[in-house]
Amino acid sequence: MRAIIIGAGRGERLMPTTADVPKCFAQVADSRILDWTLKALADNRIDPVCFIGGYRIDAVRQAYPQFTFRHNADWAGNNILASLFYAEDLMDEPFICCYSDTLFTPTVISGLLDTKGDIVLSVDTGWQKRYAERSEHPTDDAEKVAAVNGRVTRIGREIADRKAWGEYTGVARFSIDGAVRLKHHFHRCRQECGDGQFRGAETFQKAYLIHLLQEMIETGEVMMHADTASQYIEIDTQQDFDFARRCWTATGIDYE
Numbered sequence: 001m002r003a004i005i006i007g008a009g010r011g012e013r014l015m016p017t018t019a020d021v022p023k024c025f026a027q028v029a030d031s032r033i034l035d036w037t038l039k040a041l042a043d044n045r046i047d048p049v050c051f052i053g054g055y056r057i058d059a060v061r062q063a064y065p066q067f068t069f070r071h072n073a074d075w076a077g078n079n080i081l082a083s084l085f086y087a088e089d090l091m092d093e094p095f096i097c098c099y100s101d102t103l104f105t106p107t108v109i110s111g112l113l114d115t116k117g118d119i120v121l122s123v124d125t126g127w128q129k130r131y132a133e134r135s136e137h138p139t140d141d142a143e144k145v146a147a148v149n150g151r152v153t154r155i156g157r158e159i160a161d162r163k164a165w166g167e168y169t170g171v172a173r174f175s176i177d178g179a180v181r182l183k184h185h186f187h188r189c190r191q192e193c194g195d196g197q198f199r200g201a202e203t204f205q206k207a208y209l210i211h212l213l214q215e216m217i218e219t220g221e222v223m224m225h226a227d228t229a230s231q232y233i234e235i236d237t238q239q240d241f242d243f244a245r246r247c248w249t250a251t252g253i254d255y256e
Contacts, residue, residue, distance in 0.1 A: 002046070002047075002049075002096070003047070003049045003095065004050045004084065004091075004096070004097040005024075005034075005037060005049065005050065005051045005052065006052050006080055006083050006097065006100060007022060007024050007052060008053055008054030008057075008083045009075055010022075010023070011055075011236075014241060020056075021056055021059055022056040023100065023101045023235070024060075024100040024101060025059065025060075025063075026241060028235075028241075028245055029245070033100065036103050037098060037100070037103075037104070040106045041096070041109060043106035043109070044110055044113060046109065048066075049066070049067050049068070050067065050069070050070060050087050051067045052069075052072055052086050052087055053072065054071070054083070057071055070087045071086070077205065080099070080207075080209045081186070081207045081208055081212055082205050085186060088183060091179040091182070092179070093176060094173070094175050094176055095173075095174055096112060096172065098172075099171075101234065101235050101236065102232060103232065103244060105250070107228065108226075108228050111226035111227070112171065112173040113173065114226070115173075115224055115225075116224065117175075117178075117222065118178035118222070119174055119175075119178040119182070119216075119222070119223045120173045120223070120225065121152055121169075121171075121223055121224070122169040122171040122226050123147070123152075123167065123168060123225040124168075124227075125227045125228070125229045126166075126228075126230045127142065127166050127167035129230075129255070130230075133239070134239065135239065136237040140157060140158075143155065143157060143168040143210050144159040144168070145159070145164060145165050145166055145168050146159055146165055147165040147166075150224055150225065151224060152223040152225050154217065155168055155210050155214050155217065156210060157210075168210060169232045171232075182212070185212060185215060185216050189204065199214065230252045230253040231253070232252075233247075233248060233253065
């Protein structure tokens with residue numbers, strides 16, 4: 001099974017850490033964020049790895065020549081959804097995709113592999129405890145998930161905290177059929193939107209992956225969830241980075 005890592009953006013909110021290197025090079029517990037991702041994948045025999053880069057992509061090419069690369073040259077003008085589809089040609093087989101600015105353990109990947117379904121999202125059910133220290137990234141910025149009986153019923157930032165099952169970790173698994181459905185809806189929505197807005201995004205190019213996932217849910221597509229707790233950290237701000245360096249271990253978050 002292939003992995004696709006989405007890592008084209010600069011990470012403005014993590015400056016000055018990202019002034020000269022890509023966000024995924026930030027060091028946590030003596031390893032880069034990207035190396036933690038690779039460990040989680042390798043422990044589950046996920047290979048090969050495609051890295052979708054943009055900002056400072058040459059640094060990643062030099063450090064990780066074993067990767068397959070896709071270059072999102074328009075990284076400053078688009079967003080996660082458009083970035084992912086720079087690797088559309090590799091979606092003819094089962095794959096796992098993830099954001100490059102997240103820490104997660106191997107059990108997050110094994111949970112996805114063990115959960116039946118053509119589309120499975122990793123969901124952090126312990127998210128609210130972690131958000132107690134995220135004043136720079138409040139809960140209304142969380143990619144929240146609502147679910148019933150193992151099935152995702154809604155995904156989006158606007159979900160009320162009390163109604164959220166958890167937070168989407170940015171890690172997802174697609175079977176061959178799941179990838180076909182993802183590609184179908186991507187092209188359908190892009191054609192229908194043209195230059196207009198898409199589910200709250202200014203343009204389709206500026207949309208997040210969760211925008212397309214919610215669109216798919218509303219058309220009846222089935223998405224399951226694999227839960228984790230305290231085995232995931234998003235590093236979006238300097239505050240997140242400080243928390244990760246203080247609390248992250250090989251088995252997840254060690255709350256002090």
